[in-house]
Amino acid sequence: MHPSPGDWNQFYSQFLRKTGIDLALYKPSQLQRRILSMVEQQGCKDLAAFYQWMNSTPANVEWFLDKMAINVSELFRNPEKWAEIENRVLPELLGKGKGLRAWSAGCSYGAEAHSLAMILHANFRGVHSVLGTDIDTAALNQARSGEFSDADVRCVPDKYKREYLRESQGKWTAQPSLKGLLKFQRQNLLADRFEQGFDLIMCRNVVIYFTDEAKDKLYQRFFDSLAPGGYLWVGSTERVFKAQDLGFETPLPFFYRKPLMGQKLWRTAS
Ligand SMILES: C[S@@+](CC[C@H](N)C(=O)[O-])C[C@H]1O[C@@H](n2cnc3c(N)ncnc32)[C@H](O)[C@@H]1O
Numbered sequence: 001m002h003p004s005p006g007d008w009n010q011f012y013s014q015f016l017r018k019t020g021i022d023l024a025l026y027k028p029s030q031l032q033r034r035i036l037s038m039v040e041q042q043g044c045k046d047l048a049a050f051y052q053w054m055n056s057t058p059a060n061v062e063w064f065l066d067k068m069a070i071n072v073s074e075l076f077r078n079p080e081k082w083a084e085i086e087n088r089v090l091p092e093l094l095g096k097g098k099g100l101r102a103w104s105a106g107c108s109y110g111a112e113a114h115s116l117a118m119i120l121h122a123n124f125r126g127v128h129s130v131l132g133t134d135i136d137t138a139a140l141n142q143a144r145s146g147e148f149s150d151a152d153v154r155c156v157p158d159k160y161k162r163e164y165l166r167e168s169q170g171k172w173t174a175q176p177s178l179k180g181l182l183k184f185q186r187q188n189l190l191a192d193r194f195e196q197g198f199d200l201i202m203c204r205n206v207v208i209y210f211t212d213e214a215k216d217k218l219y220q221r222f223f224d225s226l227a228p229g230g231y232l233w234v235g236s237t238e239r240v241f242k243a244q245d246l247g248f249e250t251p252l253p254f255f256y257r258k259p260l261m262g263q264k265l266w267r268t269a270s
Pocket residue numbers: 069070071072073074077105106107108109111112133134135136139187188189190203204205206235
């Protein structure tokens with residue numbers, strides 16, 4: 001099956017009307033390959049038939065989003081970066097003794113948000129909050145349950161595993177002490193309103209599917225959502241190409257800081 005550009009446009013605009021999600025903001029090569037494999041899986045003869053199938057019940061739309069999203073994650077993913085957060089970024093952000101307001105944007109099933117909650121609860125006094133948002137409601141439901149697999153916990157430092165996770169029959173459950181810090185809600189990063197005043201925004205391994213224009217706009221909106229001195233943390237294969245134009249400082253690789261007016265705390269990383 002080889003849909004024409006017109007077929008794709010029709011599919012995108014029907015989907016946008018139905019869900020508010022603009023698929024034209026995703027990189028076409030990856031997105032279309034993934035959609036065509038779903039069309040085949042459902043035995044539909046073309047995109048129009050696939051849209052009809054999807055439109056027949058909300059569960060089918062959820063299935064589509066779940067498949068499209070690719071939720072791969074794990075607790076303390078890229079452990080060396082988590083050490084930097086714990087030892088350099090958080091002490092700077094929490095130096096004044098107030099609590100931290102953090103956001104895991106594209107949180108999948110909550111591994112990143114739970115990792116940060118463990119570090120905050122164990123090491124830093126104050127009233128902290130960690131918001132996790134994602135477009136995928138199935139992933140968010142799992143995030144709220146605080147349940148993780150063996151594979152998810154392989155990078156968790158022993159002290160945090162002992163304190164914050166309980167194992168039963170191959171399933172690891174986050175301790176209730178973390179619940180008060182965490183909140184999960186659905187949000188489309190490419191369309192919905194952002195809250196303001198975050199000290200830390202983590203958006204890792206999410207934008208790889210977005211077009212360059214969509215990424216630029218998103219990073220501008222993250223900049224606006226940060227409090228002065230706040231940090232944006234991106235994935236270990238990602239870069240904010242227009243960081244300087246947007247006004248970010250780059251104190252550490254993969255970390256971008258909104259300046260505290262007139263004050264530079266670290267020299268720019270090479
Ligand atoms: C690979 S996971 C990243 C999880 C976590 N940030 C990490 O690095 O381990 C990518 C997540 O981005 C979410 N996502 C994709 N498009 C999105 C959008 N427009 N708005 C919000 N979340 C989105 C997916 O649902 C998926 O859960």
